[in-house]
Amino acid sequence: MRVDYLARRCGVFVLIVWIAATLNFFLPRLSGQDPVRTKLLQQAQLGGYVHSGIDAMVKDYDRRFGLDRPLWQQYLSYLRDAARLDFNYSIANYPRKVNELIAEAVPWTIGLLGTTTLLSFGLGTFLGALLAWPGAPRWMRYLMPPLWALHAIPFFLLGLVLIYLLAFQIQLLPMFGGYSAGAFPGLNVTFVWDVIRHAILPAMSIVLVATGGWALAMRGMMVTTQGEDYVTFAEAKGLRSLTIFVRYCLRNAILPQTTALALALGNILSGAVLVEVIFGYPGIGTVLFHAIRENDHFLIQGIVFTVIVALGLATLILDAIYPLLDPRINYRRT
């Protein structure tokens, strides 16, 4: 039974990849004229030492995506490229390939996004569970209102405030960038520490907001589970309140929390892109920001495709983990 559940989930993933490629292909063509081509021609007229390369690129582009070619042929060749993860050269930073630029930026984003999401999810879920536990310390209750307020603000807004307070006023932390200008990237302690110092503010602006959200959701779920019949029976069995809290309430409340994580990935990423832009953090977000500024279509499409596929993968992984948490899943059809 589990196999066909996973098979369906993989099918959804493949569908997402196909949609990512299709969006990239059709949306630019919405406005009739082909913006990619116009940008290429502009770049070609600029001249400069890379002139010849750009000319070759324009000819190659016309050959494959020329307006005389039937749309579906263009679409097929685009899909072939996407399948090979080849998004051509970056128009603005020719002759560098789009894949190279993305490969450089992805580790930074995964580092920032991965840690902050896991941190805020873990911390938030734990905090939320604790807030619902009668045995929790009294002062915890006063934590609720600030969590509420923070939860409503977008990440980048808090980012701006943090930069002003902790970087500009007190100069405690660096204000901008992924590492100090002069630092030489390498796996030595100083560089790693420098990276961490630069990542603290962006990470804080995500964690402080997201944690509130997860805590609120978890607390709600815990309160509902505490009302369930199996908790009443657990109390009647004379179980210790810790056993009831962990094995009966937490164990059941975590299920909808995991589903919510899978659904929230898209929004978390959108928020993170803006945080990277505000902090000039060298992840996918900033690369995208510059690509937009220079109208570098190939780079934009490359990033959008990679991110959508990456999110599809993350959702697939979460879907694969879910049946381990909830035995009922492989019993009845989802």
Added chain:
Amino acid sequence: MRDLVVHYDTPLGAVKATDAVSFSLGAGERLGIAGESGSGKTTMALAILRLIRPPGRIAAGEIWLQDVDLMSLSPEAMRQVRLARIALIPQGSMNSLNPVTRIKEQILDALRDHDVRISRRQGQERVRELLESVGLRPEVADMFPHELSGGMKQRACIAIAISLRPRVIIADEPTSALDVVVQKQVMETLAKVQQDLGAAVILIGHDMGLMAQFVDRLGVMYAGKLVEISPVRDIFIGPLHPYTRMLIASLPSFEAKGTFHGIPGLLPLLRDLPPGCAFHPRCPHAFDRCQRDEPRPREIQPGSWASCHLL
């Protein structure tokens, strides 16, 4: 139990869910508590285990288990009593088993939390033994609740309830959601395990037929008060309280076809009970004293108590 009073605080003021309920239970005796919805029977059962949660609270009364007043115990001491000395079999219709853990885990965690030191192998053995004593195959130990039928789930709950050989088993409508054939099998299992343990059983419910065939003594509750408590045979041969009499008359029987004697009027709302005897608006024999003062329970015949001004 002596004069138990449980209040529920609601925005409209405190509501008396049970009002001065008293009864005694002999060792190994089967006592039935019958009553319709809102009569306070489940509240009374939860009060014995001190499981009344806000907005409810136990306002007054004592509950003696042999020589110990449960009301005086510390929360930790009371926790030790639950399951070890007084066990609960939950309602059949509820999902009383943890949906995400296997049956054997839900038996072993109770043993562990009552400081029963046994090895893994002894644990497995004890689980198999318990499941067999309630008529369940050993494989059930590794199954999840959603893989069991209604009857099997109730048997698993019985297995849990008897795991520490309690002195008293409280069964709160254990078969209310089961089909009549499965109900009989579950009740036979309960009867057998009760005899093996020599434990006393308090059966809470509204099915008078089930009470007639299972319990030794039967108490009838109405609007939070115990209106009558007598040996079960006497109740069915000569019910004392008018409510009991009318309740038995309204039951469908295989003898009198086509006769319908309902009890007129509406079930009382606990938050605005009529003055005097709560049943007087629906009682055909009500006279002026019934509307003024509340009847006290009196021993009408040896072993039979009822609270009604007529008697």
Added chain:
Amino acid sequence: MAHAAWRYVRRNLSLVVGIVLLGLLALFVGIGHLVVDTGKSRPLSAPAIRPPSADHPFGTDRQGRDLLATMVAGTPLTLRIGFIAGFLGVGIGSILGFVSAYYRGAVDSVIRGIVDIGLTVPGLLVLIIIAVSLRKGLTVDQMALIVASLAWLNPARTVRAQVLSMRERGYVEVARLSGMSGPEIIVKELMPNLLPYLAATLVNAVSAAILASIGLEVLGLGPIDSPTLGMTLYWVNFNAALINGWWWWWLAPIVIILVVFLGLFFLTVGLDEIANPRLRRAI
């Protein structure tokens, strides 16, 4: 119904807080339009980089815009985008949600498929692709339409879930057996119970739309020449106002955006409380 609603508002603090915050905002914009010459929100209409002073209470930015005028002119524009996209999104979304939940069958599985996948794809990126392709001068309303193109996904999902649960309820079948037709059942039986949910979903959609529009504007994809809150933040970032210590330039938009989001958030919480009150059981 009105009496019950008032009792709820008194007991329902978050709703009141939400209304107060948004009320303050409306007041600020309303009075602003009377007192301040919003013309000054255009570049070169005031001396550049002036900290808050008597004649420029919110200070001025590098391109010579008076920030108070910009805020007074920009806030309604951003809210406009949010409301247009929000209303369109909930409008389309609830119709699709209703149709797929009530009539089931192929229609339902198609809509459900699109919504489920649509929600896993990060909305902002798709909006970027659209905005980049329509690069020529965007107007505020075009911006709203772009945001609306994805704003219907979430409302469709929530409305479908609500209608599905309601559709199974007994009173729908009783209504059918009492002679009511399909559309009549939707309007008379389902709609009244759905209104509180719809209201909460609408406020949510508006909030999400504003966030998306500000996001696009901060990335430089907004209507370049209009003084919306997002564009102000774009220029803040573009001119590195933070590093240069021009604190007043970004403080104003941030405070206003904060009030907008907090107001909408408390409104949603309040409306949720009305939609499924936990206290409605009689003993």
Added chain:
Amino acid sequence: MTPLLEARGVTKIFGGGLFERASVLALENFSLPIEAERPLITAVVGESGSGKTTLARLLLGLTAPTGGHVLYQGRDLRSMSRADWRAFRRDVQVIFQDPYEVYNPFYRVDHVLTTPVAKFHLAPSRAGERALIEDVLRAVGLRPEETLGRFPHQLSGGQRQRVMVARALLLKPRLILADEPVSMVDASLRATILGSLRSINAERGISIVYITHDLATAYQISDRIIVLYRGAVAEAGDVELVVKQPRHPYTQLLLSSIPRASAERTWLTDRIGASAGRPDGESAGCRFAARCPSAMSRCREVRPPLFQTDRHRVVACYLHADAPAQPIEAP
């Protein structure tokens, strides 16, 4: 005479579509003619999973049968015009099981009464409507001033169920289908509601199909009875015959399992009942064979037909193979 409503060889299978798991046979080759001339009360008794609620939904046209026909005055529901459906809705009304589910919380309880009156134009004026509603409320033992104008959560389960009975009366139907009408109502009010159903049948000549799991109330109220077991008729006929001298082993098991509210103690036997276990899959033969104490090899191979053991009783059991078998309805 064509019956008012008839199920002829009706079969209903759930699932079994492309993606669904194993199909579930809810009802198999079920036939039941309901005449309007002799208004009887027919009880359909069965445990959960016997298909009795599916039968109710089929007879009301809320779900379509997989095989066989549901006929209203000889016409198949699926080929009826809008006008036929309106007449069908007037003639066949329903009382559902759950008094908490059938009221829209947004409206006062009057809504369930005023809607049919408006939809079927039962009263010329508002005063006429008021009178009609008060009449049916009194007919079920409710005082209009205590009931109308209230919200559903302000009435007890028993009151709400009686309002539902009143609603069914409004349309002066010729058949009322009651699907477990009293199972969620307290014992003391149960008798009142069953009493009013009985008097409706006797005084207003309305046939009633009473669907329940409770054999005792079925015996008390009905004239004829059908015992269903996992989608098939086990035994059917005159209620006195079926209840007092049950022939089918399943009917006997049902009757012996019911605890009698009397002083004699006959119910509890000391041996542990055969563990119900989960019935094995779809067996070709009699579906009760797995649990039947007197099952023969023949029982496991071929589905038993209905044997006519008495003038007013049929039994689907090979123990009575000597009696003439009813021909299986051609679906």
